[in-house]
Amino acid sequence: MVQDGLLPLYEQVRRKLLSEIDAGRLPEGSFLPPELELCATLGVSRITLRRAVGELCAEGLLIRQQGRGTLVAPRKMQHTISLSGFADVVAGQGHKAGHRVLEREDNAVEPAVASRLGASKLVRFVRLLEVDDRPMTLETLFVDGERFADALDPVEAGQSFFASLRKGYTVEPAGADRLINVGFARASEAEALGVSTTEPVYRIEKLVLDGKGTPLALSQTVTPCHLVTLAVKN
Structure with missing residues (x-):
């Protein structure tokens, strides 16, 4: 992941995930890859990933489902x-x-x-x-x-x-x-x-x-x- 020193790391991760959603590489109705896999792919810690995912959940773009994972929300x-x-x-x-x-x-x-x-x-x-x-x-x-x-x-x-x-x-x-x-x-x-x-x-x-x-x-x-x-x- 290309880093922008002007942005906090969690915001860079948030934007990266958002671009994947917008491009259809993370299609609506699908689940995000497992947390450890995403951390390795993006080169970030769990704390950073969880904050980025939490921001997208608050925006209604992702949905956490207990026991199942994090779902890409259907477009409103x-x-x-x-x-x-x-x-x-x-x-x-x-x-x-x-x-x-x-x-x-x-x-x-x-x-x-x-x-x-x-x-x-x-x-x-x-x-x-x-x-x-x-x-x-x-x-x-x-x-x-x-x-x-x-x-x-x-x-x-x-x-x-x-x-x-x-x-x-x-x-x-x-x-x-x-x-x-x-x-x-x-x-x-x-x-x-x-x-x-x-x-x-x-x-x-x-x-x-x-x-x-x-x-x-x-x-x-x-x-x-x-x-x-x-x-x-x-």
Whole structure:
């Protein structure tokens, strides 16, 4: 490694690793070589390497996975907080969206949610939202099973709920109320998303409304922070 006396050694290592990532020689989704191998290749100590790797982890470019190693993080997608559905956002960035249903529960017992939706029959879906066949978001989706009965089977088959609404009903989302929090992945969430329980995640609850302010659906999503950058659209 060529050394620049004006930069601390750990910063030189950080930049070297970053250039390897940018060039695709350390592709996203791959693990870094073992620590001893990297130290020998770069000609630095473990302390220096660990500081450089720690800097890249803090930037969201690397992810430490306990017992497995250090992973090159997938490039972040920009997720705009708008009325667009997941499939629309993903397709707009040139990627393939997938909706994999993990659970479906008819007559779900969630009194508070049923009240917010005005639903006498509440249906709950748990879906893994994927980008290019890789997990992105774990979603719990609640819908009025009587009002939108014709949309239930298409959603279970992997279709977008918004697309199912447009196709089967003269209803269009016109607004939404959102709550956004950041926390850590629970064990079941981490398993579904393929991350650790120390992974920071965005928790977003979205109540979708029609043009008259009537609720259409409620979603609760969990997305690892290293996968997306949230943006707000006026």
